[in-house]
Amino acid sequence: MTAVTIECCPPLTRGPLSEQDAVVLASLLKAVADPVRLRLLSMIGSHEGGEACVCDLTDAFDLTAPTISHHLKVLRTAGLIDGERRGTWVYYRVIPETVARLGAIFTPLADSAGKA
Amino acid sequence: MTAVTIECCPPLTRGPLSEQDAVVLASLLKAVADPVRLRLLSMIGSHEGGEACVCDLTDAFDLTAPTISHHLKVLRTAGLIDGERRGTWVYYRVIPETVARLGAIFTPLADSAGKA
DNA sequence: ACCTTGTTTAGAAGACTGTCTAATCAGTAT
DNA sequence: ATACTGATTAGACAGTCTTCTAAACAAGGT
Numbered sequence: 001m002t003a004v005t006i007e008c009c010p011p012l013t014r015g016p017l018s019e020q021d022a023v024v025l026a027s028l029l030k031a032v033a034d035p036v037r038l039r040l041l042s043m044i045g046s047h048e049g050g051e052a053c054v055c056d057l058t059d060a061f062d063l064t065a066p067t068i069s070h071h072l073k074v075l076r077t078a079g080l081i082d083g084e085r086r087g088t089w090v091y092y093r094v095i096p097e098t099v100a101r102l103g104a105i106f107t108p109l110a111d112s113a114g115k116a
Numbered sequence: 117m118t119a120v121t122i123e124c125c126p127p128l129t130r131g132p133l134s135e136q137d138a139v140v141l142a143s144l145l146k147a148v149a150d151p152v153r154l155r156l157l158s159m160i161g162s163h164e165g166g167e168a169c170v171c172d173l174t175d176a177f178d179l180t181a182p183t184i185s186h187h188l189k190v191l192r193t194a195g196l197i198d199g200e201r202r203g204t205w206v207y208y209r210v211i212p213e214t215v216a217r218l219g220a221i222f223t224p225l226a227d228s229a230g231k232a
Numbered sequence: 233a234c235c236t237t238g239t240t241t242a243g244a245a246g247a248c249t250g251t252c253t254a255a256t257c258a259g260t261a262t
Numbered sequence: 263a264t265a266c267t268g269a270t271t272a273g274a275c276a277g278t279c280t281t282c283t284a285a286a287c288a289a290g291g292t
Contacts, residue, residue: 015162016155016158016159016162017154017158019151019155022151022152023151025151025154026149026153029145029148030150032145032149033142033145033149034142034249035135035138035139035142036138038141038142038145039132039133039135039138042131042138043132043133046132054268054269055268058269063251064252065268066251066252066254066270067250067251067252068269069269069270069271070250070251070270070271073270073271085258085259085269087260088258088268089268089269090269090270100222100223102221102222103219103220103221103223106148106215106218106219107216107220146279150279150280152280169238170238170239170240171238180281181238181240182239182241182242182282182283182284183280184239185239185240186241186281188240189240201239201288203289204237204238204239204288204289204290205238205289206238206239206240233292234291234292235292236290236291237288237290237291238287238288238289238290239288240287240288241284241285241287242283242285243283244281244284245280245281246279246280246282247279247281248277248278248280249277249278249279250275250276250277250278251274251275251277252273252274252276253272253273253274254273254274255270255271255272256269256270256271256272257268257269257270258268258270259266259268260265260267261265261266262265262266
């Protein structure tokens with residue numbers, strides 16, 4: 001259930017981003033650049049106990065179960081969430097390190113551009 | 117040259133994100149979820165004087181001028197950059213408020229998931 | 233006035249994405 | 263074993279995105 005996660009932490013501080021780093025960061029951002037996946041991420045992250053059952057998530061959308069499963073896989077492959085089966089149900093939780101990296105991408109650039 | 121910018125600041129703190137907020141945030145994230153646009157943003161933001169000429173940006177890629185212009189328009193429409201013509205050349209600069217909002221989306225979620 | 237350079241717009245081709253239905257796998261209970 | 267519910271995988275289709283070429287617009291120089 002654990003998926004391939006993206007390595008390393010390319011910075012978007014003030015130097016121009018390398019092409020390789022840009023590709024890595026873009027793939028991470030693509031994973032969250034979707035309304036359904038954003039809501040899934042916020043639902044999982046804000047859920048009681050820090051984890052949410054797929055059944056709860058599926059019920060919250062006007063989408064079929066396979067579609068939700070697809071979006072969860074995208075988030076999983078990006079290393080943003082991790083899933084675990086316990087009995088009948090599968091529970092997902094947020095991987096804070098990866099989410100934090102998303103937040104860290106833009107803050108330095110906003111600061112340097114703000115005081116320029 | 118100034119483009120339509122996205123209003124308001126929907127939070128991704130700890131409550132589940134509303135569908136409308138998710139759509140707004142996703143469109144902002146889509147604007148940066150591309151390697152070329154990430155590099156453009158970092159190049160403009162890290163450029164001397166806080167602004168960069170389109171000619172400089174175009175030369176840095178193996179892409180045609182219309183393609184770069186297209187990506188700049190996407191960033192402009194998202195409210196992430198703003199362009200100004202001065203004589204022959206057009207100069208772009210980063211709009212720090214919008215970039216900062218990108219950074220603020222994920223940091224609270226990472227914190228709350230981290231200490232859960 | 234014309235030509236040259238820089239930038240954007242218009243339109244088209246190919247690849248990718250989000251969604252669905254159908255089928256399969258995982259676990260529980262009868 | 264069989265059936266039932268939860269979840270994922272496979273494959274297809276419509277829509278979107280990235281890139282290109284061709285054309286137009288903007289400003290300056292000869």
